[in-house]
Amino acid sequence: MSVPASRGAPLRLLTPLLTGFAALALWELAVRWLAIPPYILPGPVQVLQTLWSDQAILAPALGVTLWTTLEALALAVVGGVLLALLFSRSRLLSAALYPFAVVLQVTPVIAIAPLLLVWLEPGSAVLVCAFLVAFFPVLSNTAAGLQAIDPGLDELFRLYGASRWQRLVRLEAPTAAPHFLAGLRIAGGLALIGAIVAEIAAGAAGQGSGLAWRIVEAGYRLNIPRMFAALLLISVSGVLIHAGLSLLSRLLPGRGAPP
């Protein structure tokens, strides 16, 4: 059954909130009634308490992971867009390099991480891993966007003798923008996953370690509440990154180019 638009919006927001709250309540009650020890499963209240009490450890770790993610995303945007532009200018270059981009994409980053850890110090290795997974969606979506140019508009720009720069700024960039942003949304999530996976592989302890390492470390110590607290932070970060990048797409003027 379809829901009228006026009732649909609050329902779309309320339903998952209520479901989530009910699930949390059920979880808390189950943990209390069944007297499950916290080293097996802590209740949500204890997870929140741990989040607060362990903030001196968790906050810097969150900062490290988020910073790595954003750095990787920025590098992926610069690298992906530049390479997509190069590919759109030279079919030869595209034919020569695109397969290697695919190889990098389909090779699981967890398998590359040990090698990178041999070559690079842990911080850089984690950054490169996150970059490698975030890079491909930006490249492939932007490249597809640059090929999606309306043939009529293409002829129009030629008819009016548009310069290369005018073509880039007034035709190619706006046409590719929605595709690029769709790629960026995917890349944002992947950069976080890449950073987490690489942190676990790196296993770097002590100062300057990220959330993933805090999970591993808490696991060794059977500090399950802290594992949950770190997990919660990672999830919330992922949701916020996705929401922020989705918001960017809404800022596009008009309808953007047809997807």
Added chain:
Amino acid sequence: MKQNAEGRAALVRMRDVALAWGNGVTALDGLTLDVRAGEFLAILGPSGCGKSTALRLMAGLLAPTRGQVRRDGGLTAAGRVGFVFQDPTLTPWSRALANVRLPLDLAGVARAEANERAAAMLALVGLAGFERAWPHELSGGMRMRVSIARALATHPDLLLMDEPFAALDEFTRARLNDDLLALRDQLGFTVAFVTHSSWESVYLADRIVIMSARPGRVLDEIGVTAPPGRGAAFRASPAYASQCAAVLALAAAASGAVA
């Protein structure tokens, strides 16, 4: 400037033109055709006969494989030829005014002046007040009006139209036909208009050339006798009906020649 038999200069002279695509398909073969200054020329022919290709040769967007396309020296500067496609071909990321302004922007006209000229042209095609509308907010007929305003923004000498009204309903199409004739009276441009409707060609054109099926060439040519301004009275007159019948017979013979 060479004078033709009617004593009017030819804006475009095509002599024994052939155009073959890379895939071996011959779109045009032995096309000889003049577009005379000041006339409204309709090019009528079956689908896929190379009519659109002929327009692109006139625009200088394509070069012939064989034969000669001589364009009047005045047409070579950017903005002297306007082109209206089958689809409105607007940029979905800019408003109506910015779409009309595109040729002026590409020519480097200062923003204030370009806005003024684009707004004037929008008003001329009946869209005063729609400057800030996005393309997706406009009807099909209105989008086509924006497209025509864009093609006329530079006050071209020659307007090339590629089945511009084919996708519109009959009433919208009739109104756009009348408005196009009024615009031409006002601005005095030459028109080459591709269509596969004999009714439309008789209503609009001073002269109709009938093309064969692919590979296209001119099979026949007919002049239209009509009162100045044309309008509803002409559309209802026996003279209109009899000329339509004559053109339809010629066109049928043309497609029958191959089919």
